[in-house]
Amino acid sequence: MDKKQLSERDICTKFITPAIEQAGWDIHKQVREEVSFTKGRIIVRGKLHSRGESRRADYILYHKPNLPIAVIEAKDNKHTVGHGIQQALAYAEALDVPFVFSSNGDGFLFHDRSDTGTQKETHLSLAQFPSPDELWQRYCQWKGLRGDAQQKVEAPYYDDGSGRMPRYYQTNAINRTVEAVARGQDRILLVMATGTGKTYTAFQIIWRLWKSKQKKRILFLADRNILVDQTRNNDFKPFGQAMTKISKRQIDTSYEVYLSLYQAVTGNDEERNVYKQFSPDFFDLVVIDECHRGSAAEDSAWREILEYFKNATHVGLTATPKETKEVSSITYFGEPVYSYTLKQGIEDGFLAPYKVVRIDFDRDLQGWRPPKGMVDKNGQLIEDRIYNLQDMDRTLVIEARTQLVAQKVTEFLKATDPMQKTIIFCDDINHAERMREALVNLNPQQVAKNRKYIMRITGDELEGKAELDNFIDPENPYPVIATTSKLMTTGVDAQTCKLVVLDQHIKSMTEFKQIIGRGTRINEEHNKFWFTIMDFKKATELFADPAFDGEPVVIYSPDGGEPPVPPEDPTKEGDGVTAGGTGSGDVEPEPEEGQKRVKYVIDNLTISVIGERVMYYGPDGKLITESLHDYTRTCVKKQYASLDDFLRHWGTAEQKKAIIDELASQGVLWEALAEEVEKKRGATLDPFDLICHIVFDQPPLTRKERAEQVKKRNYFTKYQGEARQVLEALLEKYADTGIEHIEDIKILRLDPFRSLGSPVELLNAFGGKPGYQQAIQQLEQALYDASNGAA
Known part of the structure; x- marks a missing residue:
């Protein structure tokens, strides 16, 4: 052998x-x-x-x-x-x-x-x-696993018999946590991007520790009621009768797994007595979901619970560890035992990529100063100063601006899919209501079909809040558009959300990451594979911040001394993000306690778009902000040094789709490129002509023109009967849909081919499958012949 x-x-x-x-x-x-x-x-x-x-x-x-x-x-x-x-x-x-x-x-x-x-x-x-x-x-x-620690880490996963296994990064997170517990570590932090299954990961960690009797009583804390209920009814369901949800009444200590809202066990003295009905040593494991929130701050009521159960092992879960001068997740929990980022999730295909539509208004960027003595809609005298982006919807409400944002969102939905789930993040509840009203008036036909097409979903309004479950339910088409302020920022599992609109001053990187996370989930069943971000307040500039997908830097000083300045940008406050996104690092001071922010409402000021651009998620995990043509040239020339090199590979490739897919994996954005060229030329180009034209400055032909050239040369004369009919139909398909479709043999099952015969009969017209494939290659050669246009 x-x-x-x-x-x-x-x-x-x-x-x-x-x-x-x-x-x-x-x-x-x-x-x-x-x-x-x-x-x-x-x-x-x-x-x-x-x-x-x-x-x-x-x-x-x-x-x-x-x-x-x-x-x-x-x-x-x-x-x-x-x-x-x-x-x-x-x-x-x-x-x-x-x-x-x-x-x-x-x-x-x-x-x-x-x-x-x-x-x-x-x-x-x-x-x-x-x-x-x-x-x-x-x-x-x-x-470092010694003695009985070796047996502890061998505890099995929960297996429901369906064959579902944790993804590789979930396995890493679970094993790292279980091993840390086995070694005696009592404060553990897991950092996993939104949409990567933190709750399922937490369930498997708890299951293994519970089943192996390392941890006998467990408390799972979350900060939203919907999160507790989702957890109980979905991922944690296998705990069955051993599990209960804590409420603000007498505690039953006969259960082993307890789910609770932070708020359900904190508050006034009477409510705080709820968790004090447990002895301090009752729980030996506390798992804190979204631990970047209240539990990260030393003086929060939520931290009191952790201090009360301080002898338990504490496991914190978050997509965004909070690291500010006042608050630190890492100082409390320690360095993460495992991190899985948004960039990794997109690269692996577990999270949805995105494109950004950035829209700038004249008043936002150029500023506006009121004429002397001008009063607003409510008769208030407007303070004489220059108002710009950081003032919009905070101290200055321009009604025409709200209308224009709603108009741009409506135009986008009508041009793509009016029924795609959309979240619009506004500055406050009043802003969310104004946005809802503007959208209702711009979408009368959709609202006539169902009044819940657009809903304000905020914490203060019961009817809208009650629709949150319907919004996140993939099977429920309504509501379609949700205007919100803070309620939907975190923990809302909106699997089918395809449009995230930012008309909010985002104050922190933590908040920005959480908001972007509303769109990152994939739902293949409902054709959700990617999403769009529309940005009206320059929030997406934060994608360029190294902190967006980098390691968190601890800048908290627990001893009360002077905290170190974060290295990335010493001008930024809080989480390292400016309120207005102006680039100056200036943050408008909040009103003194007890005072209300002055807000002027202007109903007679015009506003217009002065800039609109589309940015795409690149293969390196960063937004592509350079010219799409320049970016494409760079990508292609890494692969093909010259036009001759490209033509040679294209001509000898058995399937052109292989080259198209390879260039896509290297970063060529076919969708964006075709859209841009089509706008300029008014016609659709084949990938071959896009490359020849944009990268190598060759005059292009449209697909229709290439097909006509082949017909003029009487290419089909050597074929007769069904074979000729098939090739003529393939040429028409090429002109309509492109080269990739005619290379797929499954096309023979579709119209107009099935009216000519079964796939087997059509292949037999060419003497079998090899003859058919040879005919396809010859057809491609005729389409891209050296005398035919750019080639």
Whole structure:
């Protein structure tokens, strides 16, 4: 047998798997092959989308089903033993495993990522593959797990029999937390981006600690009633009769898992007695959801609960650790044991990418000064000074501005999908009501269909607040548009929200992250794969702040001394974000306690748009703010140095779709590019012509023009009957929808092809599938022939 003639899969079957099995690994329980652990980044193209490649490990080895400890990357025997080691190391880093192997069937290159090995890389024969016990003991040594701690971390996940397993990053978070508890750590922080399943992760942590009897009584704290109810009815449901929700009355101490609102156990003295009905040592685990909020502040009522149950292990969950001069999540909980960012979530395909529509108004940027002695709509004398963006809807209400925001939102919805779930973040409840009213008047037909098309959902109004459940329910179409202030900022699981509108002065990075998180969830069943952010108050400038997706910096000073200045921007206050987004770092001082902010209402001032631009989420996780043409040139020229190079690859590619998808994964934004060129030329260009025209300055042809050129050359004369009809129909399809669709053989199941015959009959007209594929390639060659336009 010549190994060099075997495929990679054959090498696995004949050499690698037997070597693993011979070393004592249970192939059915401890070894998984070809494990895709990400979903592939979502690439948006017009109203369609595709996914990039998922990351797939050839082998993952487990001590227990919940404890991965090694990865193996396999290559065929034409490669060296260590050829796959760098790929395997990247997988191991993501999967949080210490032991990494590469093999070509001759042996293994073993890389030890733990700090326990004296030699990082070792060559092993097939017979020298380490046993499960050997790697497990080295793993425990690396993690600092001694004595009974080793047994504690082996506690299994909850398994409902459906086959659902935690995603790889959830596994990392769960294992890091359980291991920290097993080592005796009593303050633990987990940082996971909104939409990545913090509550499910918390459930699995609690389940493993509860089932193994490490933690017998657990308190789960959240700050919204809807979050407690969602948790109880969904992720925590398996706790069944062992679980209860705490209310403001006599406590029943016979349960083991307690869910509670912070507010339900704090407040006046009588309410505080609720949690004091428990003994201080009653709970041995307290899990705090959204722990960046009240529990981060030393003087908050919420912190009192944690202090009362201080002997318990405290696990904090948040997407946004709060780090200000007054408050610090990290000072209380310690450095995060695990972090999973928005950027990672988008890259892995678990979170939705976004595009930003930034709209600037003249009065916001240029400022406005009232004529001397001018009074507002309510007869108040307007203070004589210059009002700009930071004043809008705070000290100055321009009714025409509210109307224009509502108009731009309405135009966007009508041009895309009027029924897409939309959240509009306003500065206060009054602003949210004015926005609701403006939208109602601009959308009379939709409101006539259902009065709940637009609802104000704020904490002060019961009817609107009651619609929150319906808004976040993917199965309920109404309400469609929610105007809000603070109520929907955090913890609202709006899976199908496709439009987030920012007309709010966002004061902190924490708040900004939480608001952006309202759109990041994916719901494939309801075709939610990406979302749009409309920004009217320059809030999205915060995407450029290193703190947006970076590590939090502790600037809190618990001893009362002078706190260090945050390194990124010493001019910014609080969480490092200015109120107005003016770039000056100036924050308008809040009114003195007991005073009400003066707010002028102007009903006779015009306002207009002076700038509108679209920015896209790039492959590096940053917004693309340069010219789309320049950005495309840069992306393509990394791949193809010259026009000849591009033409050669395009001409020899068996499927043009492969090049289109490859360029998309490298950062070419086909959707945006096509929209921009179409606006200028009034016609749709093929990806080939987009590249030739924008990157290499060639005169382009439209798809229709390319199709006409092929017809003029009488290309179809060599085909007769059904074959000719199929090719003529394919050419029309190309002119309508592009090259990718005609390359997909499934097109034969659609009209007009099915009226010509079944797919099998149509393939037979070309002498079978190979003949059909050859005809497609010849058709593509005719479309992109050197004498045909840009080519």
